[in-house]
Amino acid sequence: MNFWEYLESRHQQLLTDAYQHASVVFQCMVVATALGVLIGIVTYRSEWAGSLATTLTATLLTVPALAMIGLLIPIVGLGVPPTVIALTLYGLLPVVRNAIVGLRGVDPALVDAATGIGMSRLSRLVRVELPLAWPPILTGIRVSTQMLMGIAAIAAFASGPGLGNLIFRGIASLGSRNALNQVLAGTLGIVVLALLFDAAYVLLGRLTISRGIRA
Amino acid sequence: MPESGTTEAAPRSVGATIELEGLTKRYPGSDRPAVDDVSMEIGAGETVVLVGPSGCGKSTTLKMINRLIEPTGGRIRIGGEDVTDMDPVKLRRTIGYAIQASGLFPHMSVAQNIALVPKMLRWPAARVRDRVEEMLDLVGLDPGEFRDRYPRQLSGGQQQRVGVARALAADPPVLLMDEPFGAVDPITRDHLQDELIRLQRELHKTIVFVTHDFDEAIKIGDRIAVLREQSHIAQFDTPEAILTNPADDFVSGFVGAGAALKRLNLTRVGDVTITDYPTVGVDDPLDEISARLRSAGTDEVLVLDKRGRPYKWLRRGDIVRAQGSLARAGVLVHDTVTRDATLRDALEAVLTDNTGRVAVTGRRGAYEGVVDVETLMNSVHELLEADRLEARESQTGPEERRSAQTHAEQEGTRPSGDRGEAQA
Numbered sequence: 001m002n003f004w005e006y007l008e009s010r011h012q013q014l015l016t017d018a019y020q021h022a023s024v025v026f027q028c029m030v031v032a033t034a035l036g037v038l039i040g041i042v043t044y045r046s047e048w049a050g051s052l053a054t055t056l057t058a059t060l061l062t063v064p065a066l067a068m069i070g071l072l073i074p075i076v077g078l079g080v081p082p083t084v085i086a087l088t089l090y091g092l093l094p095v096v097r098n099a100i101v102g103l104r105g106v107d108p109a110l111v112d113a114a115t116g117i118g119m120s121r122l123s124r125l126v127r128v129e130l131p132l133a134w135p136p137i138l139t140g141i142r143v144s145t146q147m148l149m150g151i152a153a154i155a156a157f158a159s160g161p162g163l164g165n166l167i168f169r170g171i172a173s174l175g176s177r178n179a180l181n182q183v184l185a186g187t188l189g190i191v192v193l194a195l196l197f198d199a200a201y202v203l204l205g206r207l208t209i210s211r212g213i214r215a
Numbered sequence: 216m217p218e219s220g221t222t223e224a225a226p227r228s229v230g231a232t233i234e235l236e237g238l239t240k241r242y243p244g245s246d247r248p249a250v251d252d253v254s255m256e257i258g259a260g261e262t263v264v265l266v267g268p269s270g271c272g273k274s275t276t277l278k279m280i281n282r283l284i285e286p287t288g289g290r291i292r293i294g295g296e297d298v299t300d301m302d303p304v305k306l307r308r309t310i311g312y313a314i315q316a317s318g319l320f321p322h323m324s325v326a327q328n329i330a331l332v333p334k335m336l337r338w339p340a341a342r343v344r345d346r347v348e349e350m351l352d353l354v355g356l357d358p359g360e361f362r363d364r365y366p367r368q369l370s371g372g373q374q375q376r377v378g379v380a381r382a383l384a385a386d387p388p389v390l391l392m393d394e395p396f397g398a399v400d401p402i403t404r405d406h407l408q409d410e411l412i413r414l415q416r417e418l419h420k421t422i423v424f425v426t427h428d429f430d431e432a433i434k435i436g437d438r439i440a441v442l443r444e445q446s447h448i449a450q451f452d453t454p455e456a457i458l459t460n461p462a463d464d465f466v467s468g469f470v471g472a473g474a475a476l477k478r479l480n481l482t483r484v485g486d487v488t489i490t491d492y493p494t495v496g497v498d499d500p501l502d503e504i505s506a507r508l509r510s511a512g513t514d515e516v517l518v519l520d521k522r523g524r525p526y527k528w529l530r531r532g533d534i535v536r537a538q539g540s541l542a543r544a545g546v547l548v549h550d551t552v553t554r555d556a557t558l559r560d561a562l563e564a565v566l567t568d569n570t571g572r573v574a575v576t577g578r579r580g581a582y583e584g585v586v587d588v589e590t591l592m593n594s595v596h597e598l599l600e601a602d603r604l605e606a607r608e609s610q611t612g613p614e615e616r617r618s619a620q621t622h623a624e625q626e627g628t629r630p631s632g633d634r635g636e637a638q639a
Binding site: 109110112113114115116117118119120123128131132210211212213 | 278281283304305306307308309310312314315316318319320321322323324331332335365366367381382391
């Protein structure tokens with residue numbers, strides 16, 4: 001059976017895996033973004049808190065994905081929970097770092113102007129600082145998503161959802177008839193998903209970044 | 216009253232008094248206060264300029280008025296009401312604030328920027344929309360063209376105009392301006408200063424204006440506070456008084472050389488005789504233009520473009536040589552002045568053009584009259600004469616000097632000089 005025949009005979013299963021892969025990455029990204037931006041907002045004003053947040057999330061990233069999931073299994077069990085926790089933690093760093101950099105990069109004169117015309121702290125944040133910091137934050141989200149696409153494959157180790165299952169099954173049965181096809185399909189599937197997500201982010205950027213600050 | 220911006224009844228609030236009483240700012244860890252015990256009374260509708268070397272605390276003083284910087288001592292009263300302990304966010308919505316390089320939010324359109332404060336004050340949407348149009352019109356930008364632009368699509372001068380429009384949008388009685396024209400080129404700065412003076416004549420706000428440029432202070436201020444370090448007031452007086460009677464060496468050092476020439480900055484084109492001059496439209500037929508020249512008894516007419524703006528000077532000889540078309544005849548108008556331009560600007564314009572006069576324009580650059588070199592010479596002569604008189608009496612206060620100046624103007628003013636005021 002060549003690769004195309006394999007794809008054709010298994011397309012139902014492949015689509016389900018791809019959908020689950022995309023779904024878990026997407027949901028973890030939503031949580032990581034909300035959490036990451038929140039951490040950025042809480043810490044960007046203070047020199048040490050900002051550094052601490054960046055360092056902590058960076059440290060998390062140095063833990064190998066396989067080890068992280070392995071360590072989570074005894075605590076939260078197999079399946080979806082370890083996958084979601086690991087992906088969310090890994091997704092934090094680029095978002096947190098870019099949120100802090102973006103919020104700190106807002107021209108102090110504009111912050112001064114916002115305060116000077118009578119904006120409260122909250123409305124200054126929501127209407128001036130976050131919109132201006134949004135392009136770098138979105139870049140952080142993009143980087144995170146690309147990264148999570150790959151890391152999510154490892155989730156199969158903990159019986160998690162997604163295209164990783166194909167890759168693991170293929171590797172486990174190397175030498176069998178469809179082993180190579182499985183690994184290839186899983187890998188290519190992840191690459192295609194990553195490209196699709198990236199295209200979606202470009203579109204999101206067009207829709208959410210004000211024309212006044214778009215590059 | 217600070218609240219008047221929120222009331223529907225008052226269509227336009229005029230200025231409120233500002234009293235600073237022993238205002239002090241001391242930063243922790245610094246043994247000298249940044250601003251030390253400043254007391255100042257600013258009348259309603261007055262423009263006061265704080266001027267001084269950089270680092271003298273003038274900007275800090277300004278920012279304490281809207282409590283962007285919280286004073287560590289002293290009181291602030293606006294319109295008689297003590298605002299030192301009022302909610303700063305509410306306070307700031309009643310005080311216009313314009314800063315250097317406009318401070319416009321780049322991700323919002325011009326209209327959104329201007330609408331910010333009215334929206335925070337929960338004006339109804341229709342009123343906000345009307346107000347945006349009105350403000351753009353007020354600062355001389357066409358609403359249809361500029362409403363939906365983003366700040367980066369504007370020139371520096373246009374951005375600054377929008378910045379002023381935003382500061383004035385909620386009709387605050389007090390306007391604070393922190394070196395607002397510091398980041399634009401000199402020509403644009405000149406125009407913006409003229410605009411501000413025109414606006415202020417219409418609006419009568421209380422303006423506190425910070426600059427390090429003494430010439431700007433002279434041009435704009437009703438009174439000038441020259442500040443030395445820690446915001447100590449070296450002299451607080453009218454521009455005339457500071458120029459002719461500097462309180463001490465620090466002030467005279469700051470006034471700088473050429474005080475006599477700077478006097479020209481204190482008199483505006485609107486204060487001297489603006490005479491009528493024969494004009495023709497750019498589309499008028501040639502024989503009509505010739506007829507106009509003959510009947511006017513001059514050698515030259517001013518050609519206005521379709522929107523009534525000065526376009527070119529046309530001499531009798533030009534028409535003869537024109538051979539049926541005006542397209543290449545005559546000399547283009549290089550420079551015009553507004554009524555709010557200073558005599559120095561006018562003199563500059565007359566000296567660079569070789570027509571011996573400069574066209575005076577009003578709103579949207581429309582022609583209003585001309586000032587010729589004789590008028591300017593007479594004014595300069597009278598100014599210097601008045602200064603000499605002053606020096607002789609040495610003790611003359613600003614009031615008398617003012618009256619001497621007014622007297623001189625009356626002498627030089629022919630009836631036609633009053634004509635334009637209603638149009639302006």
